[in-house]
Amino acid sequence: MLLAFCVWMLFSAVAVNLNKIGFNFTTDQLFLLTALPSLSGAILRVPYSFMVPLFGGRKWTVLSTVILIIPCAWLGFAVQNPATPFGVFMLIALLCGFAGANFASSMGNISFFFPKARQGSALGINGGLGNLGVSVMQLIAPLVIFLPIFTFLGVRGVPQPDGSLLALTNAAWIWVPLLAVATLAAWFGMNDIGSSKASVASQLPVLKRLHLWLLSLLYLATFGSFIGFSAGFAMLAKTQFPDVNILQLAFFGPFIGALARSAGGVISDKFGGVRVTLINFIFMALFTALLFLTLPGSGAGSFSAFYLVFMGLFLTAGLGSGSTFQMIAVIFRQITLYNVKLRGGSDEQAQREAVTDTAAALGFISAIGAVGGFFIPKAFGTSLALTGSPVGAMKIFLLFYIACVLLTWLVYGRRKPKQQ
Template sequence: MATPLSSTAPSITASGTAPSASVIEAPQTTLTFRPGRWIDGWNPEDAAFWASQGRAIARRNLGWSIFAEFLGFIIWQLWSIVVVMLPNAGFTLTTTESFWLISLPSLVGATLRFPYTFAVATFGGRNWTIVSAALLLIPATALGFAVQNPETPFGVLLLIAALGGVGGGNFASSMANITYFFPQREKGWALGLNAAGGNIGTAIAQLLVPIAVTLGAAGTFNIQLAGWMWIPLILVAMWGAYRFMDNLSSAKADFAGAASALREPHLWIMAVLYIGTFGSFIGFAGVFPKLIADQFPEFSTFQVAGASLSLAFMGALVGSLARPYGGKLADRFGGARMTVAAFGVMILGALSLILTLPLGSFWVFLGCFLLLFVATGMGNGATYRMIPSIFAARGAATAGDPHAVSTQRQGAAALGLISAIGAYGGFVIPQVLNASHAATGGYVAAFWGFVAAYAVLMTITAVVYIVPRASLAGHRI
């Protein structure tokens, strides 16, 4: 039976008296709770309701959403670290096969982000979090079995890696779900936490997997734990979503807004820029362990207290932590300016890498890559911050058009679509490196290509979004 709940009764002050209406306004929102943890009447823009009930409910859902998305990123990027350990487990892979195992999850995950974006409105945020977390059990379990037998066909390994792409889809559904819970004034904070919590999953996988498969192994190599160690946490995420998360009946899929956004040229420009920032982050995060193993095999792992430790996790970690600061600086100086600065530092990082590789110094190599990761992370935050500003400016430029879909709806749809397209960079970056290695036997040619691409993207950002244009109502973004 549906249970209505309203906070219309006045609060009691510390003195035991009811405050006057001029101090606290009674919320007008009334929630109805239905079986299956469905909530009707959700209105986070009602300030009194938000203070009395809404914030606590939204934060509870945010916490479990972050945890589920965090595990999604782990499964999505698991093969980035597993690939470099397969030779120790008796597998013999070519460079091309290794890069396919690293990049295919990103290709599948980016593609799944499109349907996952609309799954929340179709099935409910709580319900889809349970389902999407449960799907992670398949690649995690299958990986544990497959890597125990060096005779496992490469096609089977590739299929299991592809199944790991379901973790990449989790980002889109998680971000869409949290968008519905929070008021406009707090969406940036909530979505920033949600995104950062997910991105850190890559670093955690690259940190903990080498430790888990070697700690206490007593001469054996328990590589199957690379997949199985996450199963208990996935079950906890499913239980937490079932027990503590909610479905909002007000969450509706905006297909008209998405269709309108796809017709907007600025969506495609921003998608390309996001491939350059987020795509570079997720792409480099995926290949970093292999690049270290190829260029500096003696530094691929360090033995600490009987366990192996890889420093590859540091790249994804600093990139994830830098993302919120990119958004914060974009708020102060403008998203386009910060995106231009990010691409400039990415060029500097790539050039430094090219020029210092002949030195053969691992620590210089690591420093150049960490600079590159910081720049991609800040670029993620700055580029993502540009999207609502662009669509707000487009709204001012098209004011008076009675047939235009509201720019707020376009902007909301564009966030999901651009995040999906940008994730394809996780496939492109490894494959460019693979092509470079196949053609030249090394990776320098690929990094020259990245320098050229970042220079083009930096120029596009400056020309289109820093120079005032009539199509953006004369605004700088």
């Protein structure tokens, strides 16, 4: 999971540097490159969410990890030639989305191994480790691009104004050997369990449930914000505060969010996912409102305030990702158990269907959540292109968070969800 997120968010570190090595892409094009992996990742999460019950966690993890070597290797070659068309980078960015799809199958697989009382913690820790990959990549990539790692393969850095050599190939190729090791580890170290086997047809009924779509909106607001901010924060900061070397600081936001996600699952197991999620959305709206005060407008703005407020957004987006996933696991388990008992099913059948339905719901909802990774950086890019400011995009985010406060309270905060 950690390596998958490193590959998924690769362009968040690469796009910022493309024009430094001879390319001439517009700001909107660079934002698009950071957004595309989330778009393809969101789409691919739907079929990926059904793969573990079909093939088993071990085999699918091996195959899905091998696939990730392709965009890393290709990107390493593409950045060496300044004549590489923008369309090629778009295709590579879309291929990076396969890494984001891994999340759906991994979270679904994890749900088979843990009982209801521990699912919030298990899902939170697994998701948190995955989210940590964004921070790891954004910490490592800015360091390795200035090191002569692959000179034995003919890789040469591009001279920079400060006299350094920028080898952007390193940011992509550094993950290839690690992915190879992870593939071997999955093959020899993972296990499949018989109860995880299920047909696609047996998983599709969850799509008819209203709560799947409502919870998808909540997860879009939390995880979608985390992955969207992770993808677009560096580019946004560069456009607003061009004198700041943001790549030295960008990793800290995803790091906070990853730790918060793990904590969010644990806290939700203790105090309830609905309560934690409701309070969290209030703070997300508050931090978004404060962000308006930090941006350059009539004045120069304040980078320190901008950075601190954004760290608050990363914190709440991560915490909310853990709490909403705990809600999903608990609510779908309750609904399935109720429905099976209602039609006269046995306890064993109810437990079996609850596990399958919960895994399918987690996978599908994670696909919806990943759309935020496309929408947020694309919204920033479009807003900047049309108005010269990200304020238009931020107004939309603020309204959405307020709507999620109301949705959480009205549907889940006042009463238990109807069994449908």
